[in-house]
Amino acid sequence: MGLLRLLPRPGRHEDDSIDEPELDLVTEPELERAAPAGGDAALDAEVPVDVDAATGHTGPALRPAPTLTPAAAIPGASATRVIALANQKGGVAKTTTTLNLGVALHELGHRVLLIDLDPQGNLTMSQGMNPDVIEKSMFDVLVHRIPISDVIMHVEVDLAVASIDLAGAELALSSLIGRERALEKALLEVRDNYDYVLIDTPPSLGLLTINAFVAATGVIVPVQCEYLSLRGLVQLENTLAMVRENLNQRVGVEGIVATMYDGRTLHAREAIEILEENFGELLCRTRIRKTVRYAEAPVKGSSVLKYDPSGPAAEAYRELAREFVAKEVSHGAQAREHA
Numbered sequence: 394m395g396l397l398r399l400l401p402r403p404g405r406h407e408d409d410s411i412d413e414p415e416l417d418l419v420t421e422p423e424l425e426r427a428a429p430a431g432g433d434a435a436l437d438a439e440v441p442v443d444v445d446a447a448t449g450h451t452g453p454a455l456r457p458a459p460t461l462t463p464a465a466a467i468p469g470a471s472a473t474r475v476i477a478l479a480n481q482k483g484g485v486a487k488t489t490t491t492l493n494l495g496v497a498l499h500e501l502g503h504r505v506l507l508i509d510l511d512p513q514g515n516l517t518m519s520q521g522m523n524p525d526v527i528e529k530s531m532f533d534v535l536v537h538r539i540p541i542s543d544v545i546m547h548v549e550v551d552l553a554v555a556s557i558d559l560a561g562a563e564l565a566l567s568s569l570i571g572r573e574r575a576l577e578k579a580l581l582e583v584r585d586n587y588d589y590v591l592i593d594t595p596p597s598l599g600l601l602t603i604n605a606f607v608a609a610t611g612v613i614v615p616v617q618c619e620y621l622s623l624r625g626l627v628q629l630e631n632t633l634a635m636v637r638e639n640l641n642q643r644v645g646v647e648g649i650v651a652t653m654y655d656g657r658t659l660h661a662r663e664a665i666e667i668l669e670e671n672f673g674e675l676l677c678r679t680r681i682r683k684t685v686r687y688a689e690a691p692v693k694g695s696s697v698l699k700y701d702p703s704g705p706a707a708e709a710y711r712e713l714a715r716e717f718v719a720k721e722v723s724h725g726a727q728a729r730e731h732a
């Protein structure tokens with residue numbers, strides 16, 4: 394299936410000409426420590442990039458060298474692309490990217506469904522709805538098996554909404570047979586109506602995120618340039634590997650999106666360098682810059698493409714959508730070649 398291991402380029406840590414000891418890549422024991430087999434310790438392991446005030450160099454948080462497995466090109470797979478936006482770190486722009494990438498794909502003429510799988514309901518709120526008063530939501534779809542079409546709202550794009558109940562979904566699902574496949578099953582009803590289904594996931598690698606991975610053809614990982622957590626990516630890949638082994642052979646990473654990028658800081662430029670070095674082509678070329686527009690738009694219940702249609706913030710997600718579609722097209726071509 395051609396799974397690519399994305400190891401760091403050899404030699405960087407041996408290269409005397411690079412005077413950045415803080416950015417040395419890991420040794421194996423360090424990597425093992427950085428990737429404990431789940432549990433709370435795993436979630437605690439993320440450490441922000443620290444900037445040394447004197448040198449401007451980033452700190453030791455960047456040491457783990459994760460391996461991410463790209464999504465497999467499946468010959469004859471359904472034309473609908475189901476993409477989970479995941480990163481167990483909160484505040485990295487999963488929700489912002491789900492909405493704005495989705496709206497940008499819709500502008501390009503694609504049929505788009507967004508799914509709010511986060512009990513916080515930020516995606517639902519960002520389209521002007523209140524998760525506290527929503528009667529039927531993804532909770533009922535997953536736990537009570539009501540049709541997903543019952544919870545799809547027609548807003549800027551179609552959106553399957555979350556409600557506050559979703560917080561209890563992991564517990565309610567945990568005793569059900571087929572608990573990891575609830576979303577995949579629910580999607581069967583509608584998936585052929587869409588070209589892209591984007592799933593916004595909670596900041597954890599629990600059962601809701603696993604449901605998203607099982608239903609997905611690929612995963613997009615937004616990463617925040619300000620607080621890069623490569624340890625988090627090691628844990629994400631471990632969970633994906635478990636899902637691939639047991640539940641969904643094809644799922645892998647389609648792309649990493651660098652968000653909240655401020656090119657004026659050395660710190661952000663170094664974060665990009667490290668991502669490029671570790672992940673090569675998996676890192677999307679489009680950078681999502683840091684701007685308050687992304688926080689303003691949801692307050693008005695709209696995407697940034699609607700809120701400030703001609704501004705650079707909207708253009709960034711349009712560019713990401715074009716890059717993503719181009720990637721998908723070449724992925725499809727690969728699949729046909731191997732068919």
Ligand code: ADP
Pocket residue numbers: 482483484485486487488489490515596652653654681682683684685687688689
């Ligand atoms: P997540 O879903 O990963 O928790 P969000 O999409 O909710 O992250 O983003 C976290 C916060 O950062 C939100 O307030 C959002 O408006 C803001 N934000 C997202 N992207 C950017 C950006 N590129 N620049 C500045 N702020 C951003």
Ligand code: MG
Pocket residue numbers: 487488489511515593594
């Ligand atoms: Mg979110």
